[in-house]
Amino acid sequence: DIVLTQTPLSSVVSLGQPASISCRSSQSPVHSDGHIYLSWLHQRPGQPPRLLIYEISNRFSEVPERFSGSGAGTYFTLTISSVEAEDVGIYYCMQASGFPTFGQGTKLEIK
Amino acid sequence: QLHLQESGPGLVQPSEPLSLICSASGGSISTSYYNWAWIRQTPGKGLEWIGSISYTGSTYISPSLKSRVTMSVDTARNQFSLTLTSVTAADTGVYYCASVRLNRFQLWGQGTRVTVSS
Numbered sequence: 747d748i749v750l751t752q753t754p755l756s757s758v759v760s761l762g763q764p765a766s767i768s769c770r771s772s773q774s775p776v777h778s779d780g781h782i783y784l785s786w787l788h789q790r791p792g793q794p795p796r797l798l799i800y801e802i803s804n805r806f807s808e809v810p811e812r813f814s815g816s817g818a819g820t821y822f823t824l825t826i827s828s829v830e831a832e833d834v835g836i837y838y839c840m841q842a843s844g845f846p847t848f849g850q851g852t853k854l855e856i857k
Numbered sequence: 858q859l860h861l862q863e864s865g866p867g868l869v870q871p872s873e874p875l876s877l878i879c880s881a882s883g884g885s886i887s888t889s890y891y892n893w894a895w896i897r898q899t900p901g902k903g904l905e906w907i908g909s910i911s912y913t914g915s916t917y918i919s920p921s922l923k924s925r926v927t928m929s930v931d932t933a934r935n936q937f938s939l940t941l942t943s944v945t946a947a948d949t950g951v952y953y954c955a956s957v958r959l960n961r962f963q964l965w966g967q968g969t970r971v972t973v974s975s
Contacts, residue, residue: 777960781960783959783960783961785961785962787962793967794953794965794966794967794968795904795953795962795965796965797961797962797963797964800959800961801961806961806963838904840904840962842957842960842961842962843960845906845917845919845920846894846896846906846962847906848903848904848905848906850903851903851904
């Protein structure tokens with residue numbers, strides 16, 4: 747299995763400030779078709795996860811432009827350019843290039 | 858707009874089977890563009906993919922759960938289902954169904970909470 751390790755596990759950010767979450771993969775999550783199916787999900791309290799970013803850097807439908815993804819190889823990053831109150835919750839990276847696996851989650855709180 | 862809704866017993870006795878259904882509305886599960894997945898969120902392991910199924914019934918199941926998992930699809934009812942046998946307390950958690958297109962877990966149901974306890 748591909749193991750995904752996120753850092754930090756928690757982050758406290760002021761409104762309007764940037765936030766960044768890292769995801770390191772135990773091996774390159776390259777699918778046999780050449781794509782890297784690395785996604786980012788956001789889960790608000792009491793809600794199911796919601797897809798934010800797919801294939802490293804593509805925003806899913808209706809996801810605000812302040813969310814961006816980047817990375818290559820085994821190191822990936824989710825960046826929020828200017829944190830808003832609705833961004834609180836837990837962020838997960840996941841890969842679906844092999845059997846799907848998830849990172850352990852990063853809790854984002856507002857200062 | 859596609860909507861997914863999980864349903865299930867809530868409480869299951871240890872060693873008994875757990876059966877869940879995911880009902881789709883606002884769209885058909887009979888499409889080759891999508892697979893349909895089950896994921897659970899447990900205190901012990903966090904988010905864990907259980908398996909995925911196509912509308913033709915082809916399944917892809919987590920190796921760690923393969924011996925206990927059966928998945929099926931009912932296109933007439935626009936539903937797909939999960940059965941997990943021989944449950945233990947470690948299977949307690951929230952179970953989600955989701956639509957998967959091009960390996961993107963696009964839409965998740967609200968989840969159903971399952972407690973394994975006598």
